[in-house]
Amino acid sequence: MKTAGIELASGTLRVVVLEGTAASHRVALAEEVPLGESPEAVTARRRVLKSVPSQALTVGLSVSDQFLREIRLPFASEAQVPEVLPFEVEAHLPRPVEEMVLSWLPIRSRREEKAYLAAAVPKEVVRQALARLEADGVEPDSVTADWCALE
Numbered sequence: 001m002k003t004a005g006i007e008l009a010s011g012t013l014r015v016v017v018l019e020g021t022a023a024s025h026r027v028a029l030a031e032e033v034p035l036g037e038s039p040e041a042v043t044a045r046r047r048v049l050k051s052v053p054s055q056a057l058t059v060g061l062s063v064s065d066q067f068l069r070e071i072r073l074p075f076a077s078e079a080q081v082p083e084v085l086p087f088e089v090e091a092h093l094p095r096p097v098e099e100m101v102l103s104w105l106p107i108r109s110r111r112e113e114k115a116y117l118a119a120a121v122p123k124e125v126v127r128q129a130l131a132r133l134e135a136d137g138v139e140p141d142s143v144t145a146d147w148c149a150l151e
Helices: 039-049 078-090 123-135
Strands: 002-009 012-020 025-034 057-061 067-073 100-109 114-122 142-145
Touching (some): 002 123, 025 039, 057 123, 067 078, 078 100, 078 114, 123 142
Parallel strands (some): 057 142
């Protein structure tokens, strides 16, 4: 099985392709190419992206575009998180929550509260990243933080 991770950050595109299983894998490809629009950059980018499998492809967005915050909620029901978390995190964001893509992971659980790592990225950043990849013929299965693209 092949798994691929693409990172879009700081004017570069980084690609890693792993072959094997979660228990045993090897790096089949690791390359970094410029994101520019010069003919050389476009050729290099498309050459590398041809080597990327079309399944199990995750794109990692630069952490510099993300807003991370620990949020504590005083209840135990996971079903309430999607309704409550946007209100809890909005005060910590530089723009309205409606303009952000919001996700979260549980990080700690106690009887009286649960803690979540909330991550928010401007929707425009996600749109631009997906449009750039689509222009190069790539359709990722998921978008995540760059530090966990091969999770």
